[in-house]
Amino acid sequence: MQEFEPKIVAFVCNWCTYAGADLTGTSRIKYSANVKIIRFPCTGRIDFMILMKAFENGADGIIVSGCHPNDCHYSTGNFHARRRWIVFRNLLNFTGIETERIQFSWVSAAEGFKWADVVNNTVKKIKEMGPNENYKKIAVSTLFNEEEIINE
Amino acid sequence: MEKELKILKYNDLPKLIERFRTQGYPVLAPVRKNKVVEIETVESLDAVALDALLSTQSAKKAAFPKVEKVIDYTLGKNAVQQVPVNPETHPETILFGVRPCDASGFKSLDAIFGDTPRDEFYLKKKEKTTIVSFSCPVADSYCFCTSVGGGPGNTAGSDIQFTAISKEELLVEILTEKGAKLASHFTDLLSDTKGDIDKNKFLAEVKVVFDMNAVVGKTTASFNNTALWLEQSLRCIGCGACAFVCPTCACFDFQDEQNTKKGVRLRLWDSCGFSLFTLHTSGHNPREVQSQRWRQRIMHKFAYMPEQLHVVGCEGCGRCSRACPVDMNIKEHLTSIGEIVTV
């Protein structure tokens, strides 16, 4: 059997982590190719519903990353985001969604090595956890599995 | 067809479901889940809540589910390929253990969906559903079926109706061709009736609380009675609970769900109680306030439907009143409309 290759979506801020990931590339550091990076203006813009949508569309894992505290380009975006994540993780855990599938991190524009580590470690962790079966089962019901929905 | 009367032993009831299942029919029946009673597929009689007064939701989902796919489509480069769902593929289903108001509720739905243009999704499913109802030995204060032309032993809409006439025996009324076809699977369990049986003796007593013709007439005439509708609906919070548990509410919405390659078109329940129901793209809402939406709900059932489809859109099951979080009691509201002296 082919080894499970998880799909990871990374939501990163434009000013720190995106530049950090760029540095990883220009420094020729190799890292796992499972990740798809989506650039946001700020971690403060990364709404929890965006994370839910990622899971629904088949993500096995999610990385959310931005500027270190006090480094936010907009001064406070990451502070607000941090509060939201603290609450959101509680809610996910309570509704039985594995919080381990979402990795939050601070990666600055100078931390090319750290970005490679974050991605590699997350991929390793998600490989151990296996596919996001729970979410896939409910998420694709309308699009791919007819029986699920007829007669509900 | 002429209705046929038979007797079935109560102990043989589990065999019925067993036989339906071995014949491959899906069986939908009321199932108790904590405080609510849902209509769900069952495998044996043990799961069926025959003692339940009424299911929380009506049985309409057998032919009109809360979510229903109508079209599958794929997005090509230049064209969209559509594959409509074929309603013919719906399996022959048995709706078992529902109440007379559920069965007769399908009459209103038939009138709505059977009107032009005919709605094949509903009609095919309904055609393939055989309804086995149980008459009501008990009723509660929310029930008012007798006031809207129904009753605890009303056979309208049922294919077979059971009535418990003793602890051991059930009276079986085979009412339609579909019912006779289903009954052929358990003919050996049926015996002939001995003498006349007065079914009414075994039914709950439901008092007539208002004159339906008066209510229909007065509702029709009260369209501009703003004060009436406002007074009745002040406490209404505008949710859709009443519409979604109603056996005759038939409003629906269409939604497409798709990714970049393919998608589905879904038909979903909708409710006139929602402000979004009539909201125009421009921002204008012809039913701007809750009292207008409440008026619509009552007018639709008691003025528009009698006028256009010659049926009253209410079975008197009282589900909406039981489900309402703020105690909007339809029986009470209709009674007060019936008591209006001058309109």
Add this chain to the structure above:
Amino acid sequence: MSELINKVTQLLNDKTIDVFIGYEKGSADRIRAAFARTAEQAAKLVYTASCTQNLAGYLMKHEVKKLGKPGLLANVAALRSIMQLASEFQVKDGEVYVLFANADGSFTEFTSFASIEAYLGTTDVGIKSDEQEMIARLEAMSVQERWLFWNKEFDKCIKCYACRAACPMCYCHRCTTDVNQPQWIPVASHERGNLDYHLMRAMHLAGRCVNCGECANACPMDIPLNLLTYQLIDPIKNTFGATAGMKADAVYALSTYKPDDKENFII
């Protein structure tokens, strides 16, 4: 009862208020909201142990607002709702006349937000012990068990939005579920649509929920929705030191921050 009726009649007569939102006898053995605008209507008001509905939600209702200055028969949850609404700039001090029903059957007038704040400061506003037990029972489960539990509960949901309509904090004219460009929450009441809707609602009420339980009471399908927001009350209190509906000038916990907010999951 006569104390209440006399008081309300007097308030209506001297035009202190235009409408009094209280309770009256409903159908069967139920109690329901009543809107007294005349002495005749005031005479029908009742107050019993079954009068538990949080009436503060009606303050946000368009047609009730049009009736004029409201008076409200409040329980603790309603007081907290008013405080929370005030902190979100939905009601102003002096706009609502509040009559509070004490446990012993007597009534206390609250004419200013300051007096409500003072009272709430001395009151137990926690969630009930059976709700606490239920949350503890769920928290003791494995993640997968919790997933299955909520899956089963959400499966019953018919998306009638009674929870949203009954919630005093869900006063948005355009709810996220009503937004279709982009469509965040599927309109359909299938598994995905239901999960999305309830997670979204819980998240939007995190730190704002005043644990009145109206959502769960309103649910015709008997889903314990209140637990979703209740279980966030303690983490928000412990981490951010914030409790909803205690002060009229409170800042919403999720629209502020401290540079040293503690977490243990960001690497």
